[in-house]
Amino acid sequence: MNELAARLRSCAAAKDLQQGRRIHRLVREHRLEGDLFLGNLLLHLYARCGASDDAKALFDVMPDRNLVSWNIFAAAFAARGCEIVWKVFDRSPGWSVVSINTVLGSWARSGSSGRTEEAKALFDRAPERCILSWNSLLLGYNHRGLIQNALALLDRMPQFDVVSWTDALAALAQSWDLSGARALFDRMPEKNSVSWNAIVTAYVENGNFPLAQCAFGLMPRWDPASFNALLSGFARFGNLEEAKVLFDRMELRSVISWTCMITASTVSSSLIFARELFTRMPGWNVISWNAMITANAQKGHLDEAVSLFKSLPEEDKSLCSWNAMIAAHLHSGCFDGSKAVFDAMPARDVSSWNNLAAGIAEHKPVTAARACFDRMPAWDVIAWNILLSATAEAGDLGEARNIFHAMPAKNSFSWNAILTASALNGHAQDAENLFGRLPDKSSSVAWNALVSSYARNGQGTVALRNFHQMVLHGIPSDGVTFTNVLVACSHLGMAETSWRYFASMVSDHNVRAERGHFACMVDILARLGRLGEAEELARYMPFLPNYVVWKSVSSASRMYCDVDRGTRAAQNAIDLEPKHSGSYLLLANMYKSNSC
Structure with a gap:
């Protein structure tokens, strides 16, 4: 029997299922099936090899079982989902810290939204806990986006290991507390590659790519996951050349590496290179197919995305594939097509519902988005953000605030959405109060909303002061930033200052001047009576001037009694939009102004 036991341990260590089954036959031939010790070793072998059906067949005929048997049996089903493990646990005549860790570990890894309260109750009533118990509950909270629960648990943890520190880092990063994440990282007594990769990923996910590159450069060693973390940042921000x-530096390239490159090509508008990468891949799987479906959809090639989806064998179509097709139709503005895909799905997850809700929010009234939200079986922070944005864009700031306060977890998008909504509704002080409460202020979206709230509320001086604070804090400016700056200058009547800001866009901030920026400058010059400069800029700007530009010149010309110039501008507006009644009103007003 000792020899059989030694051979079973060897097979379990090597995960040699075939040899293990042969030894099982020997156990039966020697009539040793009733031996509890050998029975548990066989269960352990099947659990290690992932052979849960063999484990169940053996467990059902075992004449004797102890707590070890039940724990091994539960572990055998851990990979098949937490519901099965919970059922085994409920049948068990007793439990230990090993039993609890098995159940919590299975629940944590599953990522499903159910059983959260049961998991917490199980953890709370456990007579003893080890570091694995704490880590499993922490990981479960992180996977479900329950960041506040995770942070509260961190405060209670009696000890940490490198897994705890890394999960804590992930929780802080997901809560948009990058400064807290960095402080925790600096405090870690031991850092492994997972920890380093986590801080790089945290910076990438929160949009602070320069710090992600800096952290990557400081890593003592790189593994494939390190390269993939930084590569995902390049992909996200469209830095294709980098x-x-x-x-090219990567010695080992996984499907994730290739997929990141396809994504970077798509963001950089290089679909041809994305297709070239796809054909060069040493092997395709469902992830690479999904990446190409998404790449074609984002560039408006819906037919090719549909063709790729149909080329996938039915058994290989994952939830991600179906979700990619919903997103593909939405990218192409085909809401009915996305709804048809959703209805045809054999199964749905949170992402499926989120994609549908996003489509409804974009194409239907906010009441329809709310109805979809109420139908969803589970809500994550993305679902809440979709409802928040839809409500805010509908102009219902009061309800948007209610949704924001009801959210169990918030990320940067949530804060930016309510901050922007307050700014657009003219609530400058509310916007500033929200900005002061932001967990992390490294987002240009948040700063833009703050500048906009004062610029559009007639408080140009405060808006410009906030812009300079933004620059001093090293927050990168973009086109939206300078639109708000020029609006602030317009309210203050600062023509020369406006020209300086306009010129600094490219020279100091590397921001390309778009049509809207030229339109702002025309409007500023026209309002201040510098009509000749306004008309000249409108005629020679590197974009075709639109109705709004000529309306600004015509309206200002009437105010300053320059009838000829105003008539020309009004006629240009009519030529651009002959069906716009406002164009003719402009011309009529100019004729009325002949008495100037």
């Missing part, structure tokens, strides 16, 4: 350099 992504190519990093990709």
Whole structure:
């Protein structure tokens, strides 16, 4: 029997299922099936090899079982979902810290939204806990987006290991507390590659790519996950050339690496290169197919995305594939097509519902988005953000605030959405109060909303002061930033200052001047009576002037009694939009102004 036991341990260590089954036959031939010790070793072998059906067949005929048997049996089903493990646990005549860790670990890894309260209750009533118990509950909270629960648990943890520190880091990063994440990272007594990769990923996910590159450069050693973390940042921000350099340095490239490169190509508007990468891949799986479906959809090639989806064998179509098709139709503005895909799905997850809700929010009234939200079986922070944005864009600031306060967890998008809504509704002080409460202020979206709230509320001086604070804090400016700055200058009547800001866009901030910026400058010059400069800029700007531009010149010309110039501007507006009644009203007003 000792020899059989030794051979079973060896097979379990090597995960040699076939040899283990042969030894099981020997156990039966020697009539040793009733031996509890050998029975548990066989259960352990099947659990290690992932052979849960063999484990169940053996468990059902075992004449004797102890707590070890039940724990091994539960572990055998851990990979098949937490519901099965919960059922085994409920049948068990007793439980230990091993039993609790098995159930919590299975629940944590499953990522499903159910059983959260049961998991917490199980943890709370456990007579003893080890570091694995704490880590499992922490990981479960992180996977479900329950960041406040995770942070509260951190305060209670009696000890940490490298897994605890890394999960804590992930919780802080997901809560948009990058400064807290960095402080925790600096405090870690031991850092492994997972920890380093977590801080790089945290910076990437929160949009602070320069710090992600800095952290990557400081890593003592790199593994494939390190390269993939930084590569995902290049992909997210469309830095295709830098992504190519990093990709060429990689000795080992996984499907994730290739997929990141395809994504970077798509963001950089290089669909041809994305297709080339796809054909060069040493092997395709459902992830690479999904990446190409998404790439074609984002560039408006819906037919090719549909063709790729149909090329996938039915058994290989994952939830991600179906979700990619919903997103593909939405990218192409085909809401009915996305709804048809949703209805045809064999199963749905939170992402499926979120995609549908996003489509409804974009194409239907906010009441329809609310109805979809109420139908969803589970809500994550993305679902809450979709409802928040839809309500805010509908102009219902009061209800948007109610939704924001009801959210169990918030991320940067949530804060930026309510901050922007307050700014657009003219609530400058509310916007500033929200900005002061932001967990992390490194987002240009948040700063833009703050500048906009004062610029559009007639408080140009405060708006410009906030813009300079934004620059001093090292927050990168964008086109939206300078639109708000020029609006503030317009309210203050600062023509020369406006020109300086306009000129600094490219020279100091590397921001390309768009049509809207030129339109702002025309409007500022026209309002201040510098009509000749306004008309000249309108005629020679590197964009075709639109109705709004000529309306600004015509309205200002009437105010300053320059009838000829105003008539020309009004006629230009009519030529651009002959069906717009406002154009003719402009011309009529100019004729009335002949008495100037």
